[in-house]
Amino acid sequence: MKKFLMILIYFVLVTNSIAQISNFVSNVKIENAIEGESLKLTAELYNIENIYRIEIVYKTFGESEYKNLEMVISGTQATVSIPSEETIPPFIEYYLLIQLKDGSKQTYPLEIEQGASPIQIAISSKSEKSNQVIVLSPEENEVMTEDDFLISLSFVRASDIIDITRTKIFLNGIDISSKAIVDQELITITREQIGDINLENDYKVEIKIYDKNGNFVSTLSRNFKVVSQQVARAMESEFKYMGLIKAEARNENTNSNQIFYKNILADFNSSFYEWQLNANAYFTSEEKDNLQPFNRYSLSIQNGDLLSLKIGDAFPRFPNLILDGKRVRGFTGELNLGFFNIQTSYGEINRKIEGKLLQTYSANDVQLANDIISINQSKYNAPFGKVIFGSFNRQLFAIRPSFGSGENFQLGFSYLHSIDDKNSIEFGTRPKENVVIGSDLKLSFDNNNILLTSQAAVSVINKDISTGTLNDAQIDSIFTTNKDLNINASDVKKIRDLIDKFITVNQYLGPWNPQKLSSLGAESSLTLNYFNNNIKATYIYRGNDYQSFGQSYLRTDIKGINLIDRIRMLDNKLFLSVGYESLKDNLQNTKLTTTQFNTISASISYFPRMNFPNITIGYSNNHNKNGFDLNDIQFGKYAIDETTNRISLIATYDVFYLVKHSTSFTFSNSVRKVKSFQNGDSKYSNISFNVSSYWNKNLVSTFGLIYNNLEYYGYPFNYFTFSIGGKYTLPENKLSLSGNISPSFGDFKRQTFELLVSYNLLENFVISFQARVFRIPDKSTNSIVGLITRLNI
Amino acid sequence: MKRFSIFFVSIYFLFSFSIKSQNSIQLVTIGNLSSIDIGSIILSNSLEGQSRFFQLIMITQPIGRKVYLIGRLDWKPDLNSSFNNLANFKTNIFNARNIFSDELGNSDIKLDNINGDKEYFKQIFELNKPKGIFGISIQMFSENGEFLDDDYQEITFLNPTQTFSITQPNYNEEVDIGNVICSWSSVAGATSYKIKACVLENESQSLEEALNSTNPIINNYDVGLGTLVNLSDVPKSREWYGGQKIVVVVYAIVNESGSISELKSEPVVFKLKSFNNPPDINLVRFANIFSSIIPDELLKKITNGSLQLDQIDIKDENGNKISLDELNKILNMLEANPNLIINYSFKQK
């Protein structure tokens, strides 16, 4: 009966295959038409140049709807696999839909639309024999991580005629049988047997089973996928997205001056497998043409730590001597391969803002002042003008190739070039250009218990590129007239030609003394983490002319050391921290005296984890002094000799009386002594006490007292503040309500009333309202009132 | 004879005085000039773009009389040395008028003769900027060599740099709103200090970004030459309130040749003490669940409300942000079943 069925199926197949005449498909091969196994179809094609796309249209027995799957065209073949869960006996019906490049369509077999019958593929039931072998792992379409990689067959149920040792296992067509461990009734291949190769891929495992005579019995197959741990997690939901739209309207009334702020933020994050896409836009009413931009927008695509590309506003972080926290509007990206990485950023860091001409002067009445400049005489009928300077458009380019993943080792090299567009505005002063090159190194040993980081950078700056690079005649003029400079003009020309490729060369290019390390910035730190001590020693050196346009707030003309040790004791209940810093300036001897900056600090914290307050006591002493004598008639005004001593105490303690009350007490005292023309002496003491009471899980109340005793520039300033408030949250955080009143009395008079309400209108939609009123007796009543809506998508 | 001599001398002096009164030259320098580019002191013809650091006001009789100038530059490199002659120059003959230093050699007024001390120039070049005290003397002569007038000025170059720092408040210190003492180390050569304070909107915002916001709390308030101020006393463009994080920076204003520059201190962040900041309930839940692993200091900040939810970023293993709603669900799950937590670590910054 079975044989008869097989012959019948054969005839049906053969007849079907022969009966079709097509201009594009010569025949269709079918493999593995077995229940629960994925079914592979391969169409042999001709006239392939006319084919745009091929789909298989199929339905399983008993279903009324057809499904479509696109076939993969490769050479003269198109292939597709029908998933195993759809290979259900007795048959699958299918036809091919061929879309041609001229837009027309054809089916295989022909004229399906006109009523021709689709092809049937008989699906045979699983043979009993193959049923006897159980594929324990993988499951069909399983996604597994490399660590969980496991191919395993159980022959516990197999018939005695099966020879387990003859089993052949093919992974994507490659025979891996030799890797298998055959142990009694089990075959396993794990990650260990496969060897140390990257396994991330789509796989099909085929298992061929033989009997003891070597006769083929049956085939089993499973499709599965091996992914990295990270991808495995990502795939739990292949496409994820999350969005946030936040809109705010806020009115601020300060000294009768009303400003109405409106802003809207839209943030969209999505991920697909390991890829992440982020779009972000922020628009604010604060955006003004005469200021640097405040609107922000960016679009980025990221693949884990591997790749990140961003256009729009970015805040790239390079070694902090070079570029750190600067907004760059343009392109920012990084590629981290581990052994080699590259990071780059290119764009605008300042947009052009035109200055203003306030007043014009003739040549006779012009005065010497920094804001009086030469102006276009024919345009303004005067040669000089007093102006408010605008700011030039400034572009920045930075790149940092690095070697090593950074886990234990990384060596990086950075290059930064930034230039003002001198023609971008009319009323500007001294457009500049900057080049910085640097390198950085990270080394760590013993599980990061020893960490060495270093960075060094050298900068070159041209403080005025308005006249461009010096021409030959100018060089001749300078170095011929000034023979005392003792420099050969032709040498200068050669150097100019070399340097001009990187930066404008003229008299404002510096430093002129690179050999004195005037434009070197360097720092190195060593961290040791042993015996409950965390010791960090840092040495910094920043020459007086070091400057990077990527880092505006770097302290320069300073060198010295900083030591800090954090000691953990008593099973992490006691922490002692001591620090010492000694810095000095005048590195290149460009100042008349040197200033020394010394700081020592110490703190001790005790967190007993028992019924005793947590206590922190801190002390610091800061002393700065330069070499000018306070009594010197000419230079006494520049004398610096200032000392600040500070002590502080913070104690927190949870008291249980009816409910839990978290209390905190702080005391701080600061005394500053300044020996200078300016009486900058000051001293203050501050005592505060605060208690938060948790009445139930939805209600917290707060109460606080502060007393301040100040004296600065010889004037006392004392005041007292108390505060009372609370926060109530409705169950499930639907509504959150908090309010506070805190008046201050004495020399500082200010009464503050605050009310904040946040309501979850929907699960993903929150409205927050804030009203803050500040009453300053006899002066003004100021307020901030605002509404924020927040929608999570 | 003696009488004659007295008469002659008197006549001479009178004559001289009358010439001087009719022909004068005044050397005006930029007040409080504390630093200058080395390029600005190069004496050369045809060098464009020199910055101005002095002005010569010439009054002659008749107006626009043909004159020439002889200049002398002396240098005292440090407090204990004496003045040394650095350079001398002589101009061609030109029509007297008011001129700026950048017109010397770069207009119809050419420098005919420049000589100087190679060794001193080398020293200055090695410093990359003029340092110490410079004495400039200018003599004005008529076209036929008659001395008309002269003037002399000294400029002290202190070369202040961006070395100074804010000594109070400390980084991340919590201060009371009425007692925000801000002090910094002095900058020798600064003409004044300005203060800017802005709100740090969130922890991921860079300090520079915060300082560049349009609506500072304190907008370049000029404190003069003092190095300490109570910020709560300073006029504000907006109100501030407890719980906010504030970034403050001090600018030391320095007169340079051709521009006024602002030396910036490194910014400091401090927090205004708040009583209306009861701890975020979600964070307290979070802290309870992880109390055994969170360092005590952080735990304290969470439970006393000084760390709020908007200061933290929550991400999943792929770096995707987790919404508050999702966090709530995860916390619900972990709170109900702490056994599901299989690993945790805290990496202190």
Next chain:
Amino acid sequence: MKIFLVIFLIVVFALNTSAKNFPSSNQIALIKKIVKEVHVKKTADAQIENAKVGVSLSDGGQVITKSKSLAIIILTKDKSLLTVRENSILNIYQRKEGRGLNTSTNIEKGVITFKVEKQNVEDGFEFVTPSAVASIRGTSGVLDVDSTETDILLEEGEVFVQSKFDPSKNATLNGGKKLVINVDGNIEIQDLDENDKKKIDDAKKTNTKKLNIITPYGILEIEYLTN
């Protein structure tokens, strides 16, 4: 007659002996996944070693999970899945009886999630705990065991439970119900409440996820189990 009696006794004895000494089968289960620290004994006599994916367990094999750890094991006879949650000890035995394979898992303590495939007529599957013996024919749920009490939370299917010390104390538990049995054989059955459903749901969590809380003071990284 005497001879007949002797033969009868011999036969009975032989049958009895053979009944008690059915051959044990080979590998009973395979470790499919591990999280954190899991130890195994491959056989009753083997040494305890660190578990690895792919390690097989034979008769008397043991799985020990440490704190915050878990192991998923798969039965070789029918792909039934057992998830051994943290701090659990599971011993596994299997006997061949005719064509059938009778699997017995002895749980000393801990929590086991089970998804046992429908057993063939000749096969069997049972859990043995300090207080109960539960026979299963194809079902899924959670078993929470300590030295005095066994909780069975059944999602679907049917379980026959009897007291380990007094087989007369027994009950049949159906899907959607919870059974609590103590060492004295007291049995309580009730509907699964929300907490029970949650417990089942949590016990199914075998995938790990991470939560990174980035604060200004440091980064807290939490790894937790999820579905």
